[in-house]
């Protein structure tokens with residue numbers, strides 16, 4: 384809280400987006416209060432997050448990477464193929480002149496790194512507590528943030544509200560930001576496996592008749608498994624012994640990884656697409672899943688959010704009023720191109736994954752082969768996956784600190 388009793392920024396939601404936003408706002412010189420509804424647990428959600436090359440550059444610039452690197456596995460090659468068909472599309476870090484295309488890190492380690500760094504930078508945490516609403520107080524022109532906990536109800540004025548309360552955000556609507564919602568009628572089955580032939584450094588994406596199977600590198604003999612399936616099928620499979628799913632995965636990937644055994648419990652994530660129609664409202668910015676919740680098939684959701692937050696930090700640095708109209712306009716204008724391209728790319732991969740009929744699958748296989756033969760096309764796709772498409776790149780991706 385500043386000397387005038389006004390919070391520079393209040394972040395609603397302490398997920399990956401909220402904590403990273405809190406950290407960069409603090410580093411940009413603003414006081415921050417973060418409000419999180421759920422008490423913190425250390426159990427994590429079992430996901431292996433693929434962080435793009437650009438995201439890791441941002442985390443390096445923020446000084447977060449050394450602690451995460453010890454838990455990370457590099458992606459040196461991406462191998463995309465289709466069960467039962469010839470034709471593969473390959474990207475390699477060597478061809479892109481990089482040490483890795485990206486890295487895979489447990490989601491809970493990333494959250495903990497963001498949280499610790501933000502706390503060390505002086506974030507004030509109110510938890511467990513809920514932001515109920517945050518109307519504009521026309522007398523002072525600020526947002527008044529209603530926060531409710533078991534013990535009390537507070538009303539704090541702020542110059543900027545960061546709405547990071549997830550895909551089902553109630554605050555997004557309450558500040559007047561409309562959104563489009565798309566139910567994919569699909570769920571992701573997620574676990575970690577140990578493989579007898581783990582093929583370190585290779586991320587596999589396999590189109591199967593059931594859905595898209597991803598096997599991501601993890602340290603040692605482990606792989607992070609994500610299989611997106613129609614909701615009914617996902618529910619049926621989740622009721623079966625995990626070994627049976629892994630046996631299907633072994634066959635679906637053509638035996639490349641040898642035998643797989645469980646290294647973590649199975650989790651299920653229902654998938655919805657959320658697309659906010661605007662990124663800002665008066666003295667408010669919507670970020671993370673509340674702004675765009677993308678299908679995980681292309682592993683772009685958090686990576687896009689990291690680039691959003693890196694740009695937001697640039698727009699806010701040295702600004703006395705982080706919620707000023709001009710600042711928020713600059714932010715939303717700078718992010719439009721990257722957000723649209725990333726959503727289009729994710730939509731394309733998702734639709735490719737949904738092709739089921741034999742002729743459509745044959746066309747997909749031919750498309751993979753053509754893209755692989757045309758190396759400029761393959762490199763363009765690899766650059767998108769690496770998060771290197773936006774121009775100009777956010778300063779933190781280029782290693783420029785705040």
Ligand SMILES: Cc1cc2nc3c(=O)[nH]c(=O)nc-3n(C[C@H](O)[C@H](O)[C@H](O)COP(=O)(O)OP(=O)(O)OC[C@H]3O[C@@H](n4cnc5c(N)ncnc54)[C@H](O)[C@@H]3O)c2cc1C
Pocket residue numbers: 395396397398399400401418419420421430431432433434512513514515547548549550571573609652670671672673679682683684685686687688
């Ligand atoms: C299966 C799966 C795999 C994925 N893999 C990848 C990947 O490999 N790479 C990638 O880049 N992305 C990936 N993603 C996307 C990534 O997980 C999301 O981008 C990220 O989790 C977004 O986090 P968030 O903070 O926006 O939302 P959330 O994690 O939903 O956090 C919202 C928080 O707000 C709190 N909250 C809600 N309401 C209130 C309130 N009123 N007041 C206060 N707090 C509130 C909630 O308790 C919660 O903690 C994947 C997603 C899925 C589902």
